[in-house]
Amino acid sequence: MTRHLHACPTAVTFINPQDLERLVTLTMPFGKYKGRVIADLPGHYLNWFAREGFPPGEIGRLLALMQELDHNGLRPLLAPLRERSNLAARQR
Numbered sequence: 001m002t003r004h005l006h007a008c009p010t011a012v013t014f015i016n017p018q019d020l021e022r023l024v025t026l027t028m029p030f031g032k033y034k035g036r037v038i039a040d041l042p043g044h045y046l047n048w049f050a051r052e053g054f055p056p057g058e059i060g061r062l063l064a065l066m067q068e069l070d071h072n073g074l075r076p077l078l079a080p081l082r083e084r085s086n087l088a089a090r091q092r
Helices: 017-023 043-052 057-071 075-091
Strands: 003-008 011-015
Touching (some): 011 017, 017 075, 043 057, 057 075
Antiparallel strands (some): 003 011
């Protein structure tokens, strides 16, 4: 099932649930915060990408999604996914 957020009254951004899972598991592959989980990147860093441009590909798409969640105060939505991810990692 795909969910959507309304960024503005006329625009709809679709969010793939798997992308939300990736935010709490994928680490930043480069830069000042290399190795940090994307969901843990600070807002000012995400906002810098929003101003300067997101990188191409999956990482850019995920950074843009995380910036949107952070900007709209929606980081807490990732808490259940984070808990599930941490539980799965401990069971391995």
